[in-house]
Amino acid sequence: MIREAGAGDVLRIVDMVERLRAAIDGPVHVHRSWTAATVASLLSDPSGAVWVSDKGFLAASLQRTIINPAPIAVEHGWWAADGSGLRLLRAFERWAAERGTALVQLSTGPAGPDLARLGYRRAEQAWTRAI
Numbered sequence: 001m002i003r004e005a006g007a008g009d010v011l012r013i014v015d016m017v018e019r020l021r022a023a024i025d026g027p028v029h030v031h032r033s034w035t036a037a038t039v040a041s042l043l044s045d046p047s048g049a050v051w052v053s054d055k056g057f058l059a060a061s062l063q064r065t066i067i068n069p070a071p072i073a074v075e076h077g078w079w080a081a082d083g084s085g086l087r088l089l090r091a092f093e094r095w096a097a098e099r100g101t102a103l104v105q106l107s108t109g110p111a112g113p114d115l116a117r118l119g120y121r122r123a124e125q126a127w128t129r130a131i
Contacts, residue, residue, distance in 0.1 A: 002087045005050035013057045020079040024109030027128045051091045056080030058088040070102035
């Protein structure tokens with residue numbers, strides 16, 4: 001079951017963020033108190049949203065770009081160890097559509113799903129370098 005997250009889910013989501021970072025070998029370590037505060041702020045912000053499943057989450061917010069004032073729905077974290085990834089994505093897409101966004105922006109790790117089969121296209125690549 002997919003549902004909107006609540007305050008009681010914050011620490012569980014932080015644990016899943018740890019697993020997400022490990023799975024993609026993310027270059028930045030999780031700062032647990034920062035992550036918890038960020039998730040909590042998304043829950044209280046009308047422009048933010050977080051959904052959870054038994055072993056998954058998707059966190060997002062509405063943002064504007066330098067290119068165009070139309071809002072876009074930006075995913076900040078997406079992890080599912082229980083097969084709920086597509087259902088979390090669909091909840092995110094519905095939320096974005098209800099808010100009149102111009103597009104949905106997602107990131108995936110190197111071994112992430114091929115989202116082209118769902119109508120997505122690769123628009124950019126993220127490059128990182130530790131300093």
